[in-house]
Amino acid sequence: MSEQQSAAPDQYIHIVDDDEALRDSLVWLLESSGHRVRAYESAEAFLADFNLAMTGCLVLDVRMPGMSGLELFEELRRRHCSLPVIFITGHGDVPMAVSAVKKGAVDFIEKPFSERDMLDLIAECLAAEQASRGRRQLEAETVRRLTQLTQREREVLDLIIAGKLNKQIADVLGISIKTVEVHRARVMEKMEANSLAELVQNVLAADAGHGR
Known part of the structure; x- marks a missing residue:
């Protein structure tokens, strides 16, 4: 399955990274692969835009000034965010990323990463999010029918x-x-x-x- 096929029309990849060069390169990679992308320079900027209706997945840098990626992840869990989360991590941050995966993050990818690895991980997340959303919709419809x-x-x-x-x-x-x-x-x-x-x-x- 190609990356283009894996994304539903309403799915966005939300990138949160303070590194402008990396952020821009990810936007280019993902958009050129047929994805819709929204990019944020900080965790605070993403939170200001966040709502529970967001779909797709979140690509999140572990270390950022101000609120860190891990702190944002914890806050999103408190808000019952269902977006799959992929962490971008430097070598020294791997233990933190592993801890986040144990708490519900989908995966982490270590810098420098290959474009193919990132695209494959994104495709998996989008497919999982779409399936999860479908299950939640069926559950809600079943509850409605029961009434x-x-x-x-x-x-x-x-x-x-x-x-x-x-x-x-x-x-x-x-x-x-x-x-x-x-x-x-x-x-x-x-x-x-x-x-x-x-x-x-x-x-x-x-x-x-x-x-x-």
Whole structure:
């Protein structure tokens, strides 16, 4: 997959680096590879522009005057930022970058780095961010669909999730198997599930995501 193919139309690579020469060279490399880029000379400048609707990924220098890259990373985690983060690091900063990866950063790349290595890492981050965003959207949509179920339909759904058969559901709820089948069909329709496996997977994922 090429870099151009890996980026969705609304994804941006956000570069935060106080080194103007490196910043400019990264902008040129990424834009010439078909990416949309936004560059910032400091962590403070990025924070002033930051919002949770940002998509894409963040390329962040570990050491900068004022707020460091690691401090910015910690602040973004506090703000529940979901952007994948790649750290740019000098040799002496590798231990700090490794620590950041353990705390949730995607990876780090050591200067001097090759253009190919950077592009490959960017492509991985963009693909991961797009997939993660898709999962969050599906979870939110599943939660919305759950609110459309009647109390009885939700009871039937909970028993389906628990692995109960129609006869067992009928016994638990004190209704006929035929009535269970009607409720089950309505649950499938309202949840827009094409199969029982899809229904169970979506509901379990939504419950897990909602509890984060």
